[in-house]
Amino acid sequence: xxxxxxxxxxxxxxxxxxxxxxxxxxxxxxxxxxxxxxxxxxxxxxxxxxxxxxxxxxxxxxxxxxxxxxxxxxxxxxxxxxxxxxxxxxxxxxxxxxxxxxxxxxxxxxxxxxxxxxxxxxxxxxxxxxxxxxxxxxxxxx
Numbered sequence: 001x002x003x004x005x006x007x008x009x010x011x012x013x014x015x016x017x018x019x020x021x022x023x024x025x026x027x028x029x030x031x032x033x034x035x036x037x038x039x040x041x042x043x044x045x046x047x048x049x050x051x052x053x054x055x056x057x058x059x060x061x062x063x064x065x066x067x068x069x070x071x072x073x074x075x076x077x078x079x080x081x082x083x084x085x086x087x088x089x090x091x092x093x094x095x096x097x098x099x100x101x102x103x104x105x106x107x108x109x110x111x112x113x114x115x116x117x118x119x120x121x122x123x124x125x126x127x128x129x130x131x132x133x134x135x136x137x138x139x140x141x142x
Contacts (some may be wrong), residue, residue: 004065073087093109
């Protein structure tokens with residue numbers, strides 16, 4: 001069988017014996033440490049690549065033009081952890097939708113569209129009230 005392997009591989013017997021001795025030797029601690037270092041470096045490289053691709057995907061989605069969409073969300077208000085009110089504009093008509101886990105219901109079709117400046121969002125009432133309270137508190141301390 002050995003003669004068959006030597007004939008097939010065309011390698012001298014001494015070369016095969018030397019290779020067999022290398023395989024039989026136990027790995028030194030330096031070799032194991034180097035392999036663990038390579039493994040960790042490769043793992044960090046793959047994780048870093050995943051984060052880089054996620055960041056690039058987010059950037060590309062933000063760059064994509066959104067002005068020519070037929071459906072536009074005008075405003076949204078959270079009612080609870082799973083429930084929201086969403087004001088949607090479709091072809092010049094505004095519709096108030098109730099969105100819950102697994103359901104979307106049309107609540108009202110507005111006769112007159114609510115006008116908001118482009119890019120302007122309605123400030124939340126809680127934030128306004130908090131700023132008023134903080135403003136009063138700071139005035140009282142001065």
